[in-house]
Amino acid sequence: MSSILIIDDEDKYLDLCRRFMPEHEFLGPARNHREAMQILARLHRSIDLVLLDVHFDIPDDDLLPEDKSGLLAKGDPRRTFERLRRSQGLHILDRLRRRYPDLPVIVMTALDDLPLEADAERLHAEDYTYLLDDEYLDARALKVQVEGILVRAERSAEDDGPFYWGTAVAMADLRRRLAILARGQLPIIIQGETGTGKSLLAREYIHPHSQRTGAFMAVDLSTIPAELMAAHLFGVVKGAYTGASSSREGVLARAHGGTLFLDEIGNLSLELQKSLLLVLQEGGYRPVGSVEERTADVKLVVATNENLAQMVRSGRFREDLFMRLNPATAVTLPSLRQRRDDFQHLLEFFLERVCQSGYNRDLLVQYAEQRELWVPAEDERMRVTFGRKIPSKPDPRRIHLLLHQNSYNLLEDFNWPGNFRQFEMVLSNLVTFTLVELVDRVDQIEPEAGDHDARPDVIVIQPRTIRDLLRPFAEAEAELGDTGSEASDDLSVDGDALALRLRVAPAESLNAISCEVERQYLARLYHHFSGDLSRVAEFLLGEPEAGRKVQLRMNQLGIKLRELKRSRAAN
Numbered sequence: 001m002s003s004i005l006i007i008d009d010e011d012k013y014l015d016l017c018r019r020f021m022p023e024h025e026f027l028g029p030a031r032n033h034r035e036a037m038q039i040l041a042r043l044h045r046s047i048d049l050v051l052l053d054v055h056f057d058i059p060d061d062d063l064l065p066e067d068k069s070g071l072l073a074k075g076d077p078r079r080t081f082e083r084l085r086r087s088q089g090l091h092i093l094d095r096l097r098r099r100y101p102d103l104p105v106i107v108m109t110a111l112d113d114l115p116l117e118a119d120a121e122r123l124h125a126e127d128y129t130y131l132l133d134d135e136y137l138d139a140r141a142l143k144v145q146v147e148g149i150l151v152r153a154e155r156s157a158e159d160d161g162p163f164y165w166g167t168a169v170a171m172a173d174l175r176r177r178l179a180i181l182a183r184g185q186l187p188i189i190i191q192g193e194t195g196t197g198k199s200l201l202a203r204e205y206i207h208p209h210s211q212r213t214g215a216f217m218a219v220d221l222s223t224i225p226a227e228l229m230a231a232h233l234f235g236v237v238k239g240a241y242t243g244a245s246s247s248r249e250g251v252l253a254r255a256h257g258g259t260l261f262l263d264e265i266g267n268l269s270l271e272l273q274k275s276l277l278l279v280l281q282e283g284g285y286r287p288v289g290s291v292e293e294r295t296a297d298v299k300l301v302v303a304t305n306e307n308l309a310q311m312v313r314s315g316r317f318r319e320d321l322f323m324r325l326n327p328a329t330a331v332t333l334p335s336l337r338q339r340r341d342d343f344q345h346l347l348e349f350f351l352e353r354v355c356q357s358g359y360n361r362d363l364l365v366q367y368a369e370q371r372e373l374w375v376p377a378e379d380e381r382m383r384v385t386f387g388r389k390i391p392s393k394p395d396p397r398r399i400h401l402l403l404h405q406n407s408y409n410l411l412e413d414f415n416w417p418g419n420f421r422q423f424e425m426v427l428s429n430l431v432t433f434t435l436v437e438l439v440d441r442v443d444q445i446e447p448e449a450g451d452h453d454a455r456p457d458v459i460v461i462q463p464r465t466i467r468d469l470l471r472p473f474a475e476a477e478a479e480l481g482d483t484g485s486e487a488s489d490d491l492s493v494d495g496d497a498l499a500l501r502l503r504v505a506p507a508e509s510l511n512a513i514s515c516e517v518e519r520q521y522l523a524r525l526y527h528h529f530s531g532d533l534s535r536v537a538e539f540l541l542g543e544p545e546a547g548r549k550v551q552l553r554m555n556q557l558g559i560k561l562r563e564l565k566r567s568r569a570a571n
């Protein structure tokens with residue numbers, strides 16, 4: 001069953017659709033753009049399609065554009081309003097496109113309205129249909145279009161894989177650009193802080209869209225010892241060095257005809273950068289210890305959370321390789337902080353994901369069984385909804401996770417230096433801790449009036465649990481900003497010798513750990529040098545004028561200079 005929103009000032013088409021397409025759920029009608037936006041803000045992720053009328057007989061004040069003064073100044077107001085009514089659906093479509101670029105929309109109009117073709121195309125309507133005021137023919141035409149679009153949407157959702165794009169226009173633009181970049185031969189640079197999804201994007205979006213039939217191979221260059229890197233990339237022949245007891249293919253050979261993803265490209269030595277340049281320039285390479293040239297046919301995708309242009313300037317990255325990597329089309333994945341406008345949808349996406357797998361799913365099933373709610377079969381999804389309000393009607397077919405506004409704010413206001421990796425981990429723990437408590441105490445509680453336990457379909461996520469889960473991260477950050485005696489005891493710099501005590505929690509990848517170490521290291525140096533970035537730069541790079549470079553790196557790592565300064569001032 002699909003959910004279809006009708007935007008129309010009358011009930012006529014809603015009734016028609018409900019009678020002729022009972023297999024789908026029809027919502028609305030939203031009678032003007034404001035109502036449509038309200039419904040979409042709440043339910044966008046669960047709406048599969050919009051049916052939008054063109055002609056709206058509604059009061060002047062409800063018509064788009066909101067500011068009509070310019071239009072009214074130009075001509076007869078009566079005729080202006082009439083024109084706006086006859087084309088109102090197109091104004092609404094324009095708004096929908098800006099906010100929800102991927103939502104499929106069918107525009108419908110009675111034959112005597114406007115010629116639609118050009119406008120529908122300009123505004124990227126999925127389709128449009130002329131209605132004849134004949135119940136049977138109209139229903140049939142709509143049904144054919146609705147089914148066609150739903151099938152297409154299902155396919156493209158499958159094609160898109162697990163990378164979530166959200167609803168921001170900037171992300172939709174990025175997706176379109178990447179679909180094009182994925183196809184050609186040129187390499188792609190993906191930039192972004194740790195945990196913003198660079199690897200996932202390469203594996204699940206760029207490679208499938210490259211239409212290449214070979215394999216996808218990924219190498220995290222930050223985890224391979226420098227002395228083994230050449231053999232790992234280019235392969236090695238038997239006897240090339242002590243310990244090379246047999247010939248081995250490198251990832252370049254294994255990715256032949258496919259995609260090679262090099263994560264943390266900044267870790268590649270200058271010498272290997274040269275070899276990689278030859279791969280890009282001449283399509284060939286030699287395995288370690290071999291005189292034979294091999295052909296390489298790979299789509300190269302590289303990722304970095306360093307600034308490659310700056311590395312070029314400081315001589316740590318070859319300029320010729322940088323230029324070959326196609327820097328003009330480099331894409332930058334935004335951090336979670338930069339995607340706050342879309343926070344609600346990101347939260348829903350990741351909550352849904354953490355509820356559908358592993359231990360959390362088991363706990364939800366256990367909870368549903370205990371409370372006699374609907375229990376999914378093994379291959380079915382658990383039905384879970386999320387929101388800041390309690391749904392008005394109890395529904396034993398789903399579980400509603402209730403995040404009151406203050407809980408929501410705690411999550412939204414957090415800094416998320418580890419981005420989606422950290423976000424997902426915290427949400428997963430949040431669901432686990434909440435459910436374990438409920439499942440374990442099922443026999444002990446007597447529901448009280450007004451208690452949400454009286455509504456077994458509603459589970460409240462407590463702000464206390466969120467605070468408990470965020471506290472260790474907040475403490476680590478506070479410690480970064482701590483200029484007290486402990487901080488200075490932790491670090492002593494004496495010429496080239498450096499003693500530093502750090503606290504690092506276990507993380508998913510070595511890369512995440514190394515970023516955390518770098519973050520703490522830079523913050524400590526900042527305090528040690530009394531907030532003087534040129535002294536930090538001199539210590540790190542031997543260049544006192546590179547303070548800006550250090551500052552940018554701190555930004556990339558999610559260190560907030562303002563907070564560090566504030567904590568210095570407070571001490």
Ligand SMILES: Nc1ncnc2c1ncn2[C@@H]1O[C@H](COP(=O)(O)OP(=O)(O)OP(=O)(O)O)[C@@H](O)[C@H]1O
Nearest residue numbers: 162163164194195196197198199200420421511512
């Ligand atoms: N847009 C997204 N949609 C779904 N999951 C995402 C998205 N972005 C990140 N994730 C999840 O966040 C985690 C980290 O993603 P990934 O490893 O791709 O990040 P990264 O930028 O390559 O990190 P690093 O720089 O530390 O290697 C993964 O579990 C991934 O599934």
